[in-house]
Amino acid sequence: MAGNTASTGVDSAGSATSGGPVGAPRRLRSDAQRNIDSLLEAAKAAFGTSGVDAPAKEIADLAGVGVGTLYRHFPQRSDLVVAVIQRDIDACADAASTLSAANEPGVALAKWLFRYTEFLATKRGLAAALHSGDPAFDALPGYFFERLGPVLGSLLEAAIASGEIRAGISPKDLLYAVANLSLPVADEGVAYSQRMVALLIDGLRYGAELQRS
Amino acid sequence: MAGNTASTGVDSAGSATSGGPVGAPRRLRSDAQRNIDSLLEAAKAAFGTSGVDAPAKEIADLAGVGVGTLYRHFPQRSDLVVAVIQRDIDACADAASTLSAANEPGVALAKWLFRYTEFLATKRGLAAALHSGDPAFDALPGYFFERLGPVLGSLLEAAIASGEIRAGISPKDLLYAVANLSLPVADEGVAYSQRMVALLIDGLRYGAELQRS
DNA sequence: TTGCTAAACGGAAAGCAATTCCGTATACTA
DNA sequence: TAGTATACGGAATTGCTTTCCGTTTAGCAA
Numbered sequence: 001m002a003g004n005t006a007s008t009g010v011d012s013a014g015s016a017t018s019g020g021p022v023g024a025p026r027r028l029r030s031d032a033q034r035n036i037d038s039l040l041e042a043a044k045a046a047f048g049t050s051g052v053d054a055p056a057k058e059i060a061d062l063a064g065v066g067v068g069t070l071y072r073h074f075p076q077r078s079d080l081v082v083a084v085i086q087r088d089i090d091a092c093a094d095a096a097s098t099l100s101a102a103n104e105p106g107v108a109l110a111k112w113l114f115r116y117t118e119f120l121a122t123k124r125g126l127a128a129a130l131h132s133g134d135p136a137f138d139a140l141p142g143y144f145f146e147r148l149g150p151v152l153g154s155l156l157e158a159a160i161a162s163g164e165i166r167a168g169i170s171p172k173d174l175l176y177a178v179a180n181l182s183l184p185v186a187d188e189g190v191a192y193s194q195r196m197v198a199l200l201i202d203g204l205r206y207g208a209e210l211q212r213s
Numbered sequence: 214m215a216g217n218t219a220s221t222g223v224d225s226a227g228s229a230t231s232g233g234p235v236g237a238p239r240r241l242r243s244d245a246q247r248n249i250d251s252l253l254e255a256a257k258a259a260f261g262t263s264g265v266d267a268p269a270k271e272i273a274d275l276a277g278v279g280v281g282t283l284y285r286h287f288p289q290r291s292d293l294v295v296a297v298i299q300r301d302i303d304a305c306a307d308a309a310s311t312l313s314a315a316n317e318p319g320v321a322l323a324k325w326l327f328r329y330t331e332f333l334a335t336k337r338g339l340a341a342a343l344h345s346g347d348p349a350f351d352a353l354p355g356y357f358f359e360r361l362g363p364v365l366g367s368l369l370e371a372a373i374a375s376g377e378i379r380a381g382i383s384p385k386d387l388l389y390a391v392a393n394l395s396l397p398v399a400d401e402g403v404a405y406s407q408r409m410v411a412l413l414i415d416g417l418r419y420g421a422e423l424q425r426s
Numbered sequence: 427t428t429g430c431t432a433a434a435c436g437g438a439a440a441g442c443a444a445t446t447c448c449g450t451a452t453a454c455t456a
Numbered sequence: 457t458a459g460t461a462t463a464c465g466g467a468a469t470t471g472c473t474t475t476c477c478g479t480t481t482a483g484c485a486a
Contacts, residue, residue: 177412288445
């Protein structure tokens with residue numbers, strides 16, 4: 001779970017001067033670890049209540065720590081946002097593998113995409129941050145793909161092999177396309193997103209039979 | 214062109230001589246109008262250079278006015294953003310009618326969608342604002358649709374009539390779907406957006422022949 | 427257990443950008 | 457040409473992020 005280390009650094013390089021095994025950055029003190037967890041919990045709650053722009057103070061209070069502590073672990077407000085999102089990405093990836101094991105290839109693909117859609121729908125404001133242009137979020141899309149890409153990749157591969165879906169679409173493209181389609185627009189809700197995703201899936205089915213056999 | 218009046222009010226009504234009836238807003242003073250124009254120009258430039266988060270001061274300086282003046286015409290920073298976007302929406306709508314007059318229905322539809330895609334691509338940060346959840350932008354999607362909906366509606370209608378596209382998709386859905394797909398993701402450029410839009414169009418073609426005749 | 431020290435804490439203060447206020451300047455009208 | 461509503465500029469206010477630093481504490485060794 002990447003989120004836990006925050007971006008305080010804990011840079012992988014241990015610069016081995018002490019002769020010990022490289023990359024042993026010294027373990028986090030227990031209270032620090034506890035506070036990081038509290039902060040992530042609090043942040044998730046605050047983002048849900050007050051949106052991504054919830055003041056740092058509000059989050060710190062909710063977590064029962066001072067703002068100084070918040071900034072010790074998450075040097076920039078955006079680092080907290082990133083950590084929270086990464087946590088949820090991990091959860092989604094895990095759910096995917098379970099789902100793929102219990103369904104037919106084509107069904108598994110569609111089901112997972114809809115599940116993914118719902119997952120994104122709960123993000124709302126968080127997803128917006130992704131597109132804010134703030135360099136602080138530059139790493140997120142990468143993490144997104146790194147984590148979910150392989151999962152969707154297998155689903156896709158299986159569905160193509162069974163002839164239900166045409167080849168030629170990359171996991172990355174599909175991942176991002178659905179993410180974008182799931183952004184909240186106007187007064188429409190999740191229903192809109194799902195309609196659009198369904199349309200995209202039809203696009204994938206278009207011409208699939210030509211490749212069969 | 215809605216942008217010019219800013220949100221200071223100045224509702225469309227004009228006329229009304231001296232002892233006029235209720236709601237004669239009184240025309241804008243010439244220097245005020247000039248400053249509003251300068252501000253819109255400056256804002257567009259600043260957004261391009263420093264992103265949507267360009268400081269108000271920067272924009273005011275660029276326009277050669279004080280921040281007080283900026284806030285007089287655009288009470289909230291977001292009002293400026295809205296005005297700039299509306300301007301560009303209008304331009305896109307106009308281009309659409311021209312295009313639709315010079316092409317076959319199906320071609321016109323596809324061409325316009327790609328043109329629309331490119332238009333959105335230049336917005337980048339601005340588009341992100343749309344999804345920020347800030348209530349200040351609530352009116353934008355409405356304007357977006359009000360202006361572009363009818364245009365895309367005609368294109369769509371014609372393409373459906375010619376049997377190239379299946380019925381059942383609303384202009385609104387398509388408009389928003391493409392807008393979302395055009396959001397910048399990761400390191401991909403416009404090419405990505407266009408690939409996805411093409412996929413969506415294929416989705417529309419899927420099953421079209423079944424409805425023919 | 428006790429003592430020591432690096433690590434972590436909390437919250438006051440500093441830094442910044444958005445927004446408001448208000449005295450001054452100016453475009454219109456009579 | 458004078459009078460007045462409008463508009464102007466920029467200093468002051470406000471609210472939030474981020475930094476700083478004296479105080480507290482977990483983890484370790486004697």
